[in-house]
Amino acid sequence: MTARWLVLGVTLALAAGCGESRRVPSGKTPPPPAAGARSGPRVDLPRGEDRLCTAVAVLLDASSSMLQGARDRTGRERPKHEIAREALEGIIGHTAEWLKAHPDTTLELGIFQFSSSVSTLLPMGPFDAAKARDALARARSSSGTAIGRAIETGYRALYASGCLRKHIVCITDGENTSGPAPEMVARLYHSETEGAVPIHMVAFDTSSKKFRFLGDVGGDVTEAAGGAELQARLGEIYDKRIFAEEMPAEEMPAER
DSSP states (O other): OOHHHHHHHHHHHHHTTOSOOOOOOTTOOOOOOOTTOOOSOOOOOOOOOOEEEEEEEEEEEOBGGGGSEEEOTTSOEEEHHHHHHHHHHHHHHHHHHHHHHOTTOOEEEEEEEESSSEEEEEEEEEOOHHHHHHHHHTOOOBSOOOHHHHHHHHHHHHHHHOEEEEEEEEEESSOOOSSSOHHHHHHHHHHHTTTOOOEEEEEETSOGGGGGGGGGGTOEEEEESSHHHHHHHHHHHIIIIITTSOOSSOOOOSOO
């Protein structure tokens, strides 16, 4: 276990009430918290210099279940990881065309795959279609499904970018089997960032009910049974949520 996951595990344990509370003498009322103080666990996010741009962290399930079959856009049975990669390649092309029509817009992209751990396929940086496609070609499946850890990785990459607009897009076909629960991580980071990062989840060939908690943290979840639906759902996320945000005329904050 790395030091970062150890810190997160200790933080979540404190959130569940496992930490030792401050003792108060018998008959005494504990003092109220200081004005403006926040209760509960805290997370330490990297802070890039604020910039007027949009950053997207794509989280791709690379668990062994993604080797199983589903229907692609033509109705043919193929491994789910191939179908997911093709859908993301389609979104990369769509993004490239959209940026051509909006030359004043700055978009950054990072791609991360997760199984029992999380690895970086494409570090967060200015959108480059060729680099993004090459990154997807390096995706490899393994055992385990660490959705919670992937969400944390997405938050950290987004905040390190400094972009004022931030989005997480996650494709998964299973339940969390490794590391902290995605609901606990999402609620913790949502509280810490005051809801600045919507999580867009696509439940690929699985039920969306296990991700209903996203509605409580400003996110959304949709289902896709096969390749055609997956491509359509991703297109809706980009067109109706990410690209729909108006980019101009936003004052940069004086300080955080």
